[in-house]
Amino acid sequence: xxxxxxxxxxxxxxxxxxxxxxxxxxxxxxxxxxxxxxxxxxxxxxxxxxxxxxxxxxxxxxxxxxxxxxxxxxxxxxxxxxxxxxxxxxxxxxxxxxxxxxxxxxxxxxxxxxxxxxxxxxxxxxxxxxxxxxxxxxxxxxxxxxxxxxxxxxxxxxxxxxxxxxxxxxxxxxxxxxxxxxxxxxxxxxxxxxxxxxxxxxxxxxxxxxxxxxxxxxxxxxxxxxxxxxxxxxxxxxxxxxxxxxxxxxxxxxxxxxxxxxxxxxxxxxxxxxxxxxxxxxxxxxxxxxxxxxxxxxxxxxxxxx
Numbered sequence: 001x002x003x004x005x006x007x008x009x010x011x012x013x014x015x016x017x018x019x020x021x022x023x024x025x026x027x028x029x030x031x032x033x034x035x036x037x038x039x040x041x042x043x044x045x046x047x048x049x050x051x052x053x054x055x056x057x058x059x060x061x062x063x064x065x066x067x068x069x070x071x072x073x074x075x076x077x078x079x080x081x082x083x084x085x086x087x088x089x090x091x092x093x094x095x096x097x098x099x100x101x102x103x104x105x106x107x108x109x110x111x112x113x114x115x116x117x118x119x120x121x122x123x124x125x126x127x128x129x130x131x132x133x134x135x136x137x138x139x140x141x142x143x144x145x146x147x148x149x150x151x152x153x154x155x156x157x158x159x160x161x162x163x164x165x166x167x168x169x170x171x172x173x174x175x176x177x178x179x180x181x182x183x184x185x186x187x188x189x190x191x192x193x194x195x196x197x198x199x200x201x202x203x204x205x206x207x208x209x210x211x212x213x214x215x216x217x218x219x220x221x222x223x224x225x226x227x228x229x230x231x232x233x234x235x236x237x238x239x240x241x242x243x244x245x246x247x248x249x250x251x252x253x254x255x256x257x258x259x260x261x262x263x264x265x266x267x268x269x270x271x272x273x274x275x276x277x278x279x280x281x282x283x284x285x286x287x288x289x290x291x292x293x294x295x296x297x298x299x300x301x302x303x304x305x306x
Contacts, residue, residue, distance in 0.1 A: 007143070007168030007200040011035045014215045015046045016053045016206055018083070021155045026086040026100070030054045030303045033080055036169070038161035041074035044248035047081065047109040049221035051099040051204075054083040055113035059095050062115035063214050063258075069111040069251040075103055095115050096293050126197045126256075129266055129286040136196035136264045139175040142182070143167035149183065156183060156240030166239075172197045181229050182237050191234040191271035195226050215261040219285060219294050223267070224248060230271040231279030235302070243306030249261045249278065260286075261291040276305050 018030035032050040034042035048069060056064055075081060082102045089096040094116050101109035140148070166182055175196040179186025189226040199218070206214045228246060237244055247281050259265075283296040 007197040009171040009201050012171035012221050016049050017287055018053055026084040028058050028085040029058050030083045031080045034077055038165050045221045045224035049132045049217045051111040052220045053217050054085050055097040055099050058085045059115045062095050062117050065116045066114045066254045067111055071248045073108040075108050093296055126292040129290045130268050133177055133194050136175050140175050156238040181232050183237055183240050184238050185233055187233055187238050191228050193269050195267040196264050212258055218261045223296045227281050227283050227298045230269045230281050231274050236272045243304050245303040247301040249299045254295045259287050264288045
């Protein structure tokens with residue numbers, strides 16, 4: 001996204017639009033293109049969502065309920081990734097797929113995905129969202145926050161491109177509690193934060209996916225943008241801090257129940273550990289009505305070089 005361009009959710013749709021390809025190693029293959037971002041490497045959520053979409057396109061009659069992934073190598077921006085799907089198991093109640101992403105002839109990402117037919121009438125329980133979180137309408141958007149920054153405020157490594165990307169280039173409107181960590185750590189250096197998010201526009205259909213599958217892919221896509229932020233927050237590190245290097249290492253996600261992506265969702269996050277240049281955080285997605293949709297755990301590289 002460039003300055004002056006209206007925010008759009010088209011980047012997500014483009015990311016999860018897969019092209020069938022002839023398999024070279026396993027049972028099925030697709031290609032997908034990583035989306036623009038102002039960093040040296042592609043956004044990790046591209047791979048999470050693309051692999052989930054590839055796995056979902058290989059299963060009928062069951063719903064994705066978990067993914068477990070490793071990011072193996074940096075991925076080029078605006079370039080194709082080839083996803084090869086291995087059909088590991090197709091049972092009556094569950095199915096399992098392994099998805100490997102390849103770029104430049106090397107594996108860059110690997111994912112195990114599990115699917116369930118579901119058991120109607122089973123007992124249910126849903127975790128509660130955090131209390132006292134302001135409504136999203138009471139909070140500034142990323143764009144309004146960054147546009148309100150004083151002209152002489154320290155910018156760190158923020159460029160016009162990264163400012164535009166944070167403001168409206170990520171397909172989703174994001175509103176932080178207690179405040180963002182773009183230029184500085186807003187609010188207390190606590191190990192918790194929450195982010196309200198919703199698509200900038202109604203998500204359209206995605207070829208090869210049902211609307212329910214598209215919404216699962218959207219959760220997988222957006223989860224990686226902010227999941228390391230509670231670790232950055234408790235360490236007092238902002239995204240624009242000179243010398244800060246971050247990268248996703250491994251990732252797990254559980255989809256508990258379906259939910260539409262056409263309204264606000266609350267992403268409640270907590271730092272679990274930071275040691276030896278790695279940080280671990282958890283996140284839970286809730287609807288505005290407090291229904292718990294999904295849980296995320298991710299570990300990432302967090303390195304300061306100056």
